[in-house]
Amino acid sequence: MADQEIDYSTLPLTERVVHKIWKVRLGAYEEITKQFTTSGSENDLCFRPFLSDPTLYKKIVTDSNVAAQEAGIGSLVAFLQYGGTNACQKLRGTVVAPLVEKGLVSMRAGTKQKTVDALLYFIELDAPDPVVDEILPILSNKLPKLVAGTTMSLREIIKAFGTKTVPPKGIVKALPKLFAHSDKSVRAEATNLAIELYKWMGDALKAVLLPDLKPVQQKELEEAFDSVKGTVPQQERFLLSQQQAAAAANGNGASGELASPEEEEEIDPMDLVEAVDVSGKIPGDFYERMASAKWKDRKEAVDDLLKLTSVPKISDADFNELMRALGKCILKDANVAVVTTAANCVETLAKGLRNSCGKYRSIISASLFERLKEKKQSVSEALGAALDALFEASSLSDFLEDILSFMKHKNPQVKQETALFLVRSLRSVRTIPKSAEIKQLCDACTVLLADTAKPVRSAGAEAMGTLMKMIGERAMTPYISDLDDIRKNMITEFCETATVRAKPEKVAAPPPPAVAAKAPTQARGVVRSRPSAAGAKRQSGTPTISSGKIVEPSSSSRIAAPGAHTSRIGMSNGLRKKTEDPASAASPRVVRTSSATSGTPPRSTSGRGLTGVSLSSSASTSGHGGLSAADKLELIELRRAKEEWLSSNAALQQQVDTLQAETTKLTREVADLQLNNAQLIEEHTRDMLSVQSKETQLTRIRGEADNARAQISKLQRELDRARAESQLVGRQSASSPNGIDSRDAKEHSQSSLQARQSSTIRTSDEEKENEFGRVQPSAAKRASVYSGSQLPKPGSFSPQSDGTDGRISNAGSVESWKRAAEVTSQLKARIEAMKARQLRR
Template identity: 45%
Template sequence: MAEQEEDFSSLPLQDRVTHKNWKVRKEGWEDAARAFAATADESDPVFRPFILGSDLWKGAVTDSNVAAQQEGLSALCAFLKYGGSQACSRSRGATIQPIVEKGLSSAKAGAKQSSLEALLLYIEIEGKSDALLEDLLQGLSNKQPKVVAATLGALTAIYHAYGVKIVEPKPSLKALPKVFGHADKNVRAEASSLAVELYRWLREAMKTLFWNDLKPVQQQDLEKLFEGVKSEPSPKQKRLLRAQEQAAAAAPAADEEDPEIEEAEEETPAEAFDLAEPVDVLKKIPGDFHENLASTKWKERKEALDALYEVANTDRIQDGHYDEIIAGLAKSMKDANIAVVTTAANCVEVLAKGLRRSFAKYRSRIMGPMMERLKEKKQSVADALSQALDAVFASTSLSESLEDILEFLKHKNPQVKSETLKFLIRCLKLTKDAPSKPETKSIAEAAIKLLTESVEALRAGGAEILGTLMKIMGERAMAPYLDGLDDIRKTKIKEYCNAAQVKAKDKPKPVAPPPKAAPPAQKRAPTTKKAAPGLKAPVKRASTPQSEKLTASSPQSRPPVGKALPSKLGGLQKSGLAAPSAGLKKKLPGAGPAPTLASPKRNITSPSPYEEAPAPKLGRGLAGRPLGKPAAPVEPAAPSASAGMTAAEREELESLRADKDRLIRVNDDLRTEKSKLMSQIHELQNQNAQLIEDHTRDVLSIKAKETQLVRARSDAEAAENLVQRQGREMERLKRELSRNVREASPLNADDQIYQDRGLNGSQHHPGIERYDSGRPESREVGYQRARSYMGSPSEEKENGSLDVGAGKKPSMGRSLSGDTLAAGRGDDNGGAPAVGQGVDSYKRAAEVTSQLKARIEQMKAKQGLTRPGR
């Protein structure tokens, strides 16, 4: 009981926090935290024992009693917060490892929170995280899964608070594949959370360091998690460093001037180039690269370029001497084989992306050959060259590349001009530095020339260039270049301007504030100066509207009228007064009396007639009123402009002014008319181009028709020749048939000719054979020949012809009578032959027979064949 009532408050703090009783330790850490918070600055003596005795903090973090541990971690946070950089540097080595092993995985939520806060304070105060991050990553190798999971959670919170610009992300990314393969699901879950947090900052660039080391299933799971944060805006730093807070407090006005710029700089995502390690490509290039690149076989040249592409296709390339390689690639751009050209362009692209700014020294050697090769019409080659040009431009700036681009915009090849135009548009959209005024003028003039091209794509490209340039420079800066264009083109240019997305913005230089104006003249008393002996006292006058108008009408501001006018107005400009002529003193309208000449020793104290009189002091009653007459109200300055002139000079001045106004109006009219004429010229040029296209299309159509006509004529001639050949062949066959018939005909006069009813036109078939009744074989041959020429076998059967195949042979005295023909014809109605038809058939058969006989006799007479007994 007495032990419980013992008072330990008299003990020093360092003794109380190391006491064997956990309650004493707990109360000691509580008192220490209050003492730290009550200090005035970092040099307070209360910090000294804890700075020198860093082991005290190690005991606080690793305290076996969770209540005392929680208070010890709270005291550590207060010590770091109020103790400054010295407290952090002296205690970090003794606390980080215990915090990772004991504090982050503590059973008390307060202890966990204090441990994480201590880690954040170390980074906030020191401004760097390399040593702390190294100690944290050692916790990922701990055997206890809860320690590994707590360490991953702490890393996630650190990146969420400070971002990847303060805390280096490479070590954590390299450690991710190992923790993704951990057996504990909590560790894998915390690893996924860390990967998602890093993806918020790095996006796709983070995959270059660890993505290939993951399993496909793990990649798919992470892709699903990444989909949820892709639509989120770029994260911002949630917690400022101590140095950032001091800088913000020291210059609050500078931060408020342009917050958009700072936000844009903070939101710039990291790239794979920044995270990747540089690779020495020169050591990996094959030894026979240059030999194969100069080979006469295109396959060997392409294989050499493929080998270069494989070794150079990396995120970051170590700088070196690539002069020979660039020279070989520039030579390959002129290769006759498009596969070699495409591969060379791909090599240029990966080299430019891997070297970045180090590639700028090779730009002048490679950009020209690539742009010259843009004449290739194959789309795959054009795409490869365009990507390579974009990569080369990313390594340089618009100012460095603009001269070559504008030169190729004048190329005679339309394909080169079109691709160069697209390249310039991409450059304007990608550049981060606005072009200077001379560069803006050069680009605008080149684009305006493109507006008069006959090809629609070039005209649209010129308008897009002007629109993109207007987006960068502003409408006011581009107004002088668009003055002579018609409304249609201006509208199109503004449409391109509204749709353009650029990264650069012209920032006008801040205008110096005007000097402070002097106090008004009426508030100052008129000063007098003593003139030197022999000189006229200077007369000071205040600036009045009348004097300003008079000065404006001086000879220096308008053309000279005559000899007398400049001499008289010269005095007005110098002194502000009209020189009085001899013997005549004129009074100017609206002014007081003319001054008299003063002697050299006389000081002029009265104000000039052009100088405003000082305001009278007003008093009460009549005594405050001025005795003289009030001055006449000041008229407009027009009358005073011609003061001191003669009537002739005034008339001449008025006529010159009228001529000037007339010329201005005429000039405006002419400018308007010129704009209309230029618009008409452009329209006529467009119409002419359209007519040329129509004419070309018609000429091609006519040529196609003519080609078809020639082919048709050729086909007709070929068909005609074929018909003639067929006719000649038919004649030859007829002659051959006639000769065969004559050779096979017997010389018997009593032969009978048998034929069917198809022999009506037998006078046209002289090749019918005759047969001898005494020779069966002759009769058989004659009948077969007659049937083959005069009708088909089926028709012969239907018409009652002789059936030789059945073995029936006609008798010697039998002929084709009319009854036989009539019986063989048949009747459609009943099949019964008609009597009249048989008679007619008989008569026709008799006629045919007699004609055949007569024809045979004629043939025999011609051939000299005679038979005895006839």
């Protein structure tokens, strides 16, 4: 009971809006709404507490009581409506996000509607970008109800202001995530938002949105888009800046209605897509793999590049080296799979770079046209698609030189595909080519009409038919008048079925000839200046009424108009002179007017016309519209100057065309030289590898020769040792006693020889292991053996132990020498055989 008796209305308003009792807050909200509504201006005192402390309205819109919250959001709408731009800017950064998070999830329809109204006021009073930037992050919230409500608010914003006021880029970018949401209500609101965007953006939305959706969703959206196709949406609300501009226009006498903003150009889908940096992601070994001798390595390289460039939009960078590598691959690679994928890479690069790809046309176009000789359909289609993508980034004038050149190619397939490319290009251009370009194309197509291959003739006729559709049958007549009826009928048939988008270029209308109208008059009411050229033209063939008489216009009036249109300057000077000299400016109409004014009737004498003017005078002035001699001379000079200017202009145009042709030719030569340079570098690398291989082989052969020399030296040492052994045996035989059997001495010498040979073999093995490190000691040992300082010491026999005189018979000495000679000859034969084997190796 005590609480009910408390009067909370005595509390300050700033305390009541944050009071713990919801009814107190509700009453405070209603009171401030009334104050805002009845305020005198935006600077009223009722706005100040909330402008100085924006957090108050953050607490108001997030009120825990649903009734108080609805009243609080209603007070926010009134605050924005009557507080103006200052109120919007002060509260926007603090209030928008809490307002969306708490107001759009309310169970009350009124709270939701007032939340949307507040958001629309936030946009209307200043700009849409800050508000949309605050709303878009809420689409990632985990609460489906909040995401659906936020999507609905975006749809209302687009519906009220349109995509020409609210930039749709961020909203379109968030749509695929909304369509992939698990909640059904979110997907339904996303569909409604997409339909509203389609009304404003048209097919541009399809190109950006549909590729990221599931096939079922694509089908549903296509049907929904078809149901609203052709609907012209109207902007329902306007920004304050737009309203002020309209008010200023109304103050200047414009229409009283609020006009919508001027029509802008059609929305480009690529403006809604972020560009991808492709140049920095190209693999480091890409160019090495492209130059590999294995086709699989080249195929993998272009496959990787195709995956990298298959993006809607590519940021501009330096792609000169990449385009040259692709051009070389397309022109010279023998594997059609590699060529097809390389052409696909060129297509994706051209579509991604768009207009920025035009500067690479001269590098790649010649290779694409040259490879059109490939008869496989898949390769021709890939090359044609790449050329079409390059054409979208350039113009017909840029491709004209290549088209005319390759339409004269010796290969019929190249001529046919080039003509078909020309047909596709003519269908896509938006402006009619120049007369000189049309003549060059018609002359080249006329040559194709006489080709021996039927597909080439058909392609040439189709190209001329498309040109006829573009410029008209009358303009095409000079180019087909010399053709037979069969070819004319072919061209006419293609013309009937052709579709073109080109329109003639708009020519600026000449300004009205107002110079003559400003000529001063003389004797106001008595003598008036002659009518202007435009007036004379309008009056030609119409009788002139003056002073109650009808006067037929003289021939001078009918001739004056073309002269005036030819040179306004000359006519202006002439009119000024005639005005200064009334005698020279006397025309039939002037004389008649003056006579009528003076009251003296014209005399009817011979040689005078109905107007009283001498016929000879009229005849003398009829040649140049009544111009004086100076005017005639000036007119002749101007005509001569015009003819000279036209002739010089034609000469300059011819020089420009010649320079353009030379530039194109030089560009093509540069491209060819670059390709030849790359080929020479490749051949030089191959030669260097071959030289290195031969040097390796030469080093190996030299090592083998050194080994052979070492083996020969070894065998030579064995031969010398054998000779020494034979001499030793001879000495032992000569020094053996008479009582000892010569056979025992022979056996003893043979065993000694075998022992020495085994010792020699061991020594040679050790020398081989130590790389001939002990050659000199072994040689010294052998020298001592040869000199007889070390003799064999058999254990059981000594030739000098018996005390004999050491004499031997002559027969035994001869036999020992024969045996030594045989051994020596055998060793020599073995050495020769080994030398021969080494030489054969």
